[in-house]
Structure formats: C-alpha cells, structure tokens
Amino acid sequence: MATAPAIGIDLGTTYSCVGVFRQGKVEIIANEQGNRTTPSYVAFTDHERLIGEAAKNQAALNPANTVFGGLVERNYNQDAKRLIGRNFNDPALQNDMKHWPFKVINDDNKPRVQVTYRGDTKVFHPEEISSMILYKMKESAEAYLGAPVRKAVITVPAYFNDSQRQATKDAGAIAGLDVLRIVNEPTAAAIAYGLDKTDDKERNVIIFDLGGGTFDVSVLAIEKGTFQVKATAGDTHLGGEDFDSRMVSFLSQEFMRKHKKKIDNDKKALRRLRTACEKAKRTLSSCTQASIEIDSLFEGIDFYTSISRARFEELNSDLFRSTMDPLERCLTDAKVAKTDIHDVVMVGGSTRIPKIQKLLQDFFNGKELNKSINPDEAVAYGAAVQAAILTDGKAVEVQDLLLLDVTPLSLGIETAGGVMTVLIMRNTTIPIKKTRIFTTYTDDQQSVLIQV
Incomplete structure (x- = not known):
C-alpha cells in the first residue's frame, strides 16, 4: 500500500495541529470532531485511554488521571510539554507541579507521570505522553489521506535545549514516526507568512509566538524564498x-x-x-x-x-511586560533596529489578548501588526512545507525555498574550575563546525570527561 506524504505537526503545550503539503498547497487536517486543532490532553480511566477532546472534556471529573501539555516542551507535560527534557528538581517544574492535579514522581531525578489506568498504578515518561498526542495527530492524518503516514516534521519552541529536542524526537519515534527534522516554531511560522512573498526585496520580519505554554520571538530576513533567522530569544515557561x-x-x-x-x-x-x-x-x-x-x-x-x-x-x-525583554534582546542580537522591521507577525493563541497586541504595537511606535496568518495553524503550515521540501522538493512552490536557522543557546564545554568555555555563540547560523585545542588538567592524564 502506498504511503501518504510526510506531514507537519505542531506539538503544542495546550493544542496540537497537523498539516500536509500536496497538490501545490498546504491542507490543515481536521480531527474526527471536525476541529483543526486538537487539545494536547491524555486521560486514563478504568476502561480506556482518551486523547484530545474526549480527554479534555472529562478533566474535571478525573483530574488526577488527566495529563495535558506537550510534556516534552516544558520538560514536564501536564503539561507533558512542560515536563519534557527537564530534571525533577528544576525549580520551574517544582512550581508547575503545585498547579497540576496529576501526580509527578521523582525517578532518578527525572520526572515521571503517575496515573491510575484500568485499576492499576502506571508510570509514564513525559515522552510517552507526548507520543500519544503525536499518534493521535498521525491517526487524523491517515484518516484524511487514506494511507499510512510514516514521516513527519515536528516543531518545538526555538528556545528548547538539546535534551528537550531529543525528547521530542523520541516521542515521535514511539508514535511510529520517522522524524525528518525538528524545526523551531517561529521559523515554521515564518514560512507560512513568507511562502507567497517571492519578490526580490529583502524583508526583516519579527515572529512573535506566544502560545499556551511557551514564548518565542525571532528576527528573520526573507528574500526570494530564502528564510534566514538572524536571532531568536524566548521563555520556555511563559504562555x-x-x-x-x-x-x-x-x-x-x-x-x-x-x-x-x-x-x-x-x-x-x-x-x-x-x-x-x-x-x-x-x-x-x-x-x-x-x-x-x-x-x-x-x-x-x-x-x-x-x-x-x-x-x-x-x-x-508583569507577565505581559516580560515578553518585551526577549524582544529587545532578539533585536540587539540580530543587530536590527526596530525601525527596520517590515512586519510584526503574531503567532499562537495568546497573541489574541488585546493588551499583548497593544504592548507590541507601542514597542514598535504604533506600527500596524500583521494578522495575515492564522495564529493557531501557522506553525503546522510551515512544518508541512518543510516536510515536503525534505521528502519531495520538486514541487515548484517549494523547490527554491532555503531555511537558514540558528542555535538559540551558546554551546561549549566545561573546563578547569567548572567554567563553561563557549565554542559556538548563541544565534550562530547552523550547520556550523568549530575546532579548538585544549590541554589536559594534569601531566600524563590518561582520560578526559567532556561535558558539553
């Protein structure tokens, strides 16, 4: 049986979305309820496991066994997304646990979700919870496309670290997906904004992505199908x-x-x-x-x-105002003045909040905000385009697209005295390769532990 085209999945803290690029355009895929976004909820009952709307609808009756969120994103998803890639003693995780009705336990300093399922106590990794949501999105795509789905591009917040990205990839593998690439959410949204802009004029664009659980802001230069990320900043724990x-x-x-x-x-x-x-x-x-x-x-x-x-x-x-700090930092790192920004593009459901829009507009001296893309679907849209590029780049609409992303965090190794020696600075265009020679701490040293 022929397999379906590769899909793009936006695994969100509160809602997830899936799309596919075929016949020259992106199609956002509705779930069985006819909704184009699906709650990132998983519930365990005495009889069955529920995912999506069904899980969210019974959350008030069964709070201790209803887990929500891209567990991977927050490093701990009741927020599975807030759980993913985090240590149990992470202060942000400990604070989140106060608000969660489900139980998170410590397993060798890694958070695990404990629930009662069919009368038994079960313990799940955050990646397993996220994989259930991804599997649900895969099922929706297969029902829509009428063929098995094997490959996918999955998006993550730009400010995710390596362990969070790997955990997201693992979640995809558990769901039976070959994860072609992990793409930053603002970069995917930029594709949705810029796919039809094929003129020769370079445009500096801000992607302001405030979702249910995470916040990212990126500055991109878009010109003739080339999307170059100049800088990115954010907060994986704000939404x-x-x-x-x-x-x-x-x-x-x-x-x-x-x-x-x-x-x-x-x-x-x-x-x-x-x-x-x-x-x-x-x-x-x-x-x-x-x-x-x-x-x-x-x-x-x-x-x-x-x-x-x-x-x-x-x-x-204070939370609303705190979105302005990463915005300032991002512009500084990109070496772009706010007067040189052509468009401010809003992504994520929380950008519908009028106060957020006013703060953003005031920051850019009254500039009109760009509302040309659907804030709930833009990330999945861009992920679907990227999936098409990576599997069948022959489609005329995507064959000339080039994505140049950056590493959001500085990378280095631990040297004498516990000091981090940076090899690759944050906001460096990737892929990148750096070489540096280090000496051992003592003479005649036989081995070395490299902490990246």
Missing part, C-alpha cells in the same frame, strides 16, 4: 496557562472571602475553575467583561462572579 493560573489564584481567593471555604486542595474544584478561567480569558479578548458561573463548585456551593478585562490585565501585567 496562556500562566495567565490562567493567575486568574485561578485570584478567584479561589474570592471564593474564600465570600464563603470562608478553601478550595486549594480540591483537585476537581480547581480543574473546573481553571476551565472556566480559560473560557473567560478567551471572552475577554473580544469583550470587556466575562461572567463565570460554576454550579456546585465546592461542598454544594455555587460560584457566580465576573471579571473585567482591566482586572485580568492587572493580574498578569
């Missing part, structure tokens, strides 16, 4: 989930004030409150007020309240 957490904390305190009851230790109540907060956040992107109505939230008490956009912005003001 819409963090904004939700601020609202959950605020409203749980309001419940305490009104009813003298503390819900912080009730996983089901917190899960229902978080779901309501996520819905309210989305409402506040188009309205100035959102109502929250939860019947029998805790001990039979109904919780009815409202929150204004101004209050939401106040709760998250």
Whole structure:
C-alpha cells in the first residue's frame, strides 16, 4: 500500500495541529470532531485511554488521571510539554507541579507521570505522553489521506535545549514516526507568512509566538524564498496557562472571602475553575467583561462572579511586560533596529489578548501588526512545507525555498574550575563546525570527561 506524504505537526503545550503539503498547497487536517486543532490532553480511566477532546472534556471529573501539555516542551507535560527534557528538581517544574492535579514522581531525578489506568498504578515518561498526542495527530492524518503516514516534521519552541529536542524526537519515534527534522516554531511560522512573498526585496520580519505554554520571538530576513533567522530569544515557561493560573489564584481567593471555604486542595474544584478561567480569558479578548458561573463548585456551593478585562490585565501585567525583554534582546542580537522591521507577525493563541497586541504595537511606535496568518495553524503550515521540501522538493512552490536557522543557546564545554568555555555563540547560523585545542588538567592524564 502506498504511503501518504510526510506531514507537519505542531506539538503544542495546550493544542496540537497537523498539516500536509500536496497538490501545490498546504491542507490543515481536521480531527474526527471536525476541529483543526486538537487539545494536547491524555486521560486514563478504568476502561480506556482518551486523547484530545474526549480527554479534555472529562478533566474535571478525573483530574488526577488527566495529563495535558506537550510534556516534552516544558520538560514536564501536564503539561507533558512542560515536563519534557527537564530534571525533577528544576525549580520551574517544582512550581508547575503545585498547579497540576496529576501526580509527578521523582525517578532518578527525572520526572515521571503517575496515573491510575484500568485499576492499576502506571508510570509514564513525559515522552510517552507526548507520543500519544503525536499518534493521535498521525491517526487524523491517515484518516484524511487514506494511507499510512510514516514521516513527519515536528516543531518545538526555538528556545528548547538539546535534551528537550531529543525528547521530542523520541516521542515521535514511539508514535511510529520517522522524524525528518525538528524545526523551531517561529521559523515554521515564518514560512507560512513568507511562502507567497517571492519578490526580490529583502524583508526583516519579527515572529512573535506566544502560545499556551511557551514564548518565542525571532528576527528573520526573507528574500526570494530564502528564510534566514538572524536571532531568536524566548521563555520556555511563559504562555496562556500562566495567565490562567493567575486568574485561578485570584478567584479561589474570592471564593474564600465570600464563603470562608478553601478550595486549594480540591483537585476537581480547581480543574473546573481553571476551565472556566480559560473560557473567560478567551471572552475577554473580544469583550470587556466575562461572567463565570460554576454550579456546585465546592461542598454544594455555587460560584457566580465576573471579571473585567482591566482586572485580568492587572493580574498578569508583569507577565505581559516580560515578553518585551526577549524582544529587545532578539533585536540587539540580530543587530536590527526596530525601525527596520517590515512586519510584526503574531503567532499562537495568546497573541489574541488585546493588551499583548497593544504592548507590541507601542514597542514598535504604533506600527500596524500583521494578522495575515492564522495564529493557531501557522506553525503546522510551515512544518508541512518543510516536510515536503525534505521528502519531495520538486514541487515548484517549494523547490527554491532555503531555511537558514540558528542555535538559540551558546554551546561549549566545561573546563578547569567548572567554567563553561563557549565554542559556538548563541544565534550562530547552523550547520556550523568549530575546532579548538585544549590541554589536559594534569601531566600524563590518561582520560578526559567532556561535558558539553
């Protein structure tokens, strides 16, 4: 049986998306519910394993056994994506664990997710959880294309380190995919923006990618099908989930004030409150007020309240402002003035937040933001194009495309005194090869441990 074309997968912390390039264009593939994005949720019950919408819909009833997120991205995905590639003692992981209703255990300083499945206690690596989400995306693609899918390009946040990238690749292999390449999310989004821009004029473009769990910003120069990343910066631990957490904390305190009851230790109540907060956040992107109505939230008490956009912005003001620091750093590293930026392209669902848009517009002195691409689908779109280039670059639409990416973090080795000696600076165009001669620490030394 003939195999399907290679696919592109955006494995997101909160939602995932898959696309394919065929017959000269990208097609974003809907799941069995007809939705073009799928919640990055996996749930374990007494009878079955659920993935996607079905898993998310029962999260409030079964919070301890519902895991969400690109576990690989955050190094620990209840956020499987927040779990991936991280050590158990990572301070960011420890902080996230306070918000997760599922149990994360320490296995030789590596985080593992512990759930109850069919009556038994099961322990999963973050990569295994992420692989289940990837397998779901693969299944959707196979149903749509009517043929087995073998190859894929998977995207990750630009600021992922090597262990997180390898963990994502491992997750793909577990899902039965030959992972052709791991591509940075902003770079993939830039392809979606620039695929139809074939003029000779060089354009400096900012890709501002704020999703559910991670934040990236990249500066690219696009000219005649060449996409050159000049610099990238970001925060693998900032996104819409963090904004939700601020609202959950605020409203749980309001419940305490009104009813003298503390819900912080009730996983089901917190899960229902978080779901309501996520819905309210989305409402506040188009309205100035959102109502929250939860019947029998805790001990039979109904919780009815409202929150204004101004209050939401106040709760998250420091997080919103913190997106500007990587933006400044990225422009500095790229040696590009903000007045020389032609387009500011927004990617990721959290860029729909009006305050984020205003901060970005003010930073660029009132410049109109580019909203020409779908922020939820752009990354999968670019990944699908890259998959086509790597498997069948003959299509006229992609045959002349050239991607020049950078390493987001400096690379080096540990030398005497525990000092890191940098060999390849961050934002160096890859592939790159560097050679340097080092001496041993003592005379007649027989072996050496190289810590990269």
